[in-house]
Amino acid sequence: MDTWNYLEYAAWALSALFGVLMLIDLVRIDTTYDNELLISSREGEIEATAERHEI
């Protein structure tokens, strides 16, 4: 066992940590908020109020 072996284990552990963090948060958000709100984004909505594309 040298440093690189320990780094391999650390990489496995960190990979699992980041994956779990994302999945837990995804489940928490999906169960906390209404899906209609989560998918309510509309393209260009802010743009429509900021610019009218008039010359």
Place this chain on the structure above:
Amino acid sequence: MANVTSTAAEPERLQLLRVLGPAHIWALGVGIVLVGEYMGWNFSVGKGGMIAGLIACWVAGLLYTCVAMIDSEVTSTVAAAGGQYAQAKHIVGPLMAFNVGLFLVMAYTMLEAANAITVGFLLDTVAGLQGHTGLNQQPFIILAIMFLAWLNYRGVLATLTFNLVITAIAFLAIITLFISVQFGASNVPLDFSAITSDPLPYGWVGIVASLHFGLWYYLGIEGTCQAAEEVRSPARSLPYGTMAGIMTLLIAATMTWYVCSGLIPWEYLGQAGTPLFDAARVTGSTSLMILLFVGTTFATLASANGCINDASRAWFSMGRDRYLPSWFGAVHPVYRTPYRSIVFLVPIALIFALGAPLDQVVTFSILSGLLGYTFMTFNMVMFRNKWPLDTIKRGYVHPFHPLPTIVLLILCSTAYFAVFLGYGTQLSAMMCFYIVASLWFHFRRYQFVRRGDQFTMPWPKPVGY
């Protein structure tokens, strides 16, 4: 919950956050691309010699300058996540938009996988230099993808600020190597004698073949417009960031060719895995070697980071318009990122990073990119015809129209031929994939698309309609 758009007449909505500036756009574009200076481009030298490598560098530079100019004009008006997908939807039509969306997702996800593979290869090289053999690259490949996906999940500002820092360091590393070599820091002098003694070892066809890998210098600069919905001033920031990006890359590409071709014999350069790092090793300077190793690693990570950002925005936009299941069109209520799309694309990137050979992954990415550039040519012509200059306010108007479009189309055709010379089977297989996907969209998926809702730009009616 913060920053939810709501009016008395309309229900509250979640939107992506507008927090980015021109520097972030530069970091996104150059960050995705700069890894091409650190590896890959040098196979063009192997295909056709030193002169062919330089011609490929500049011809591809011309191609991408056309891409950047065309993209800057269109995207300064179609300021929506999804970039070219949103452009295609508004200017050409749904089937084209679906295909362009797929080109984008495939190009960026494959490039992300290729970058992760490269991270594993780099660490294996360093472990080997330290006497450790048989390093298991898999945990490092997975960690690169998981960490960057997590960063993207947590917010676009932190993600692209991180990209700005590591991209700037990687770019400065190239400049430092160039200046150091110019001022005699290298043990080995620059030698360009092969230009006269062995100018075109494989003849003129070598120049055409080398163009395939010349694309590496700039592949992905068009990704800047994926951030259109997250920049504070799209009409100003997107053209600034994109044009500054292509200028940066033209400088970096030329410096890279000059230093590497001068220090490494072309026969070796044409096969090197990490040409800039190898050039630093040839100089005999330990500090330059460390700097270029850091530059290589940072460029690789910046590219993967930008690719996750762009692929998820394209996937998110398609979900939002019901081109894909609407589940993918969700925005995180706190971080304001397309979090479901980011998580969904992680296993796809992992499958390709762990299960496919690097050259196949890269070729798939290049071909998807080329299809996207081809789309840009007639997209630009249709845009100018349907909405002439006096009908829509543009943040940037590209000069000499339609010359850049014609040049881009000719160069794309040449690049297809160059790719066909080496990867004809992959080209055919990929065309079949997109044809099958198009049939699925036309006959099965399009019935779910909300046809009226998808056209949101406050544009006047197109000329002739």
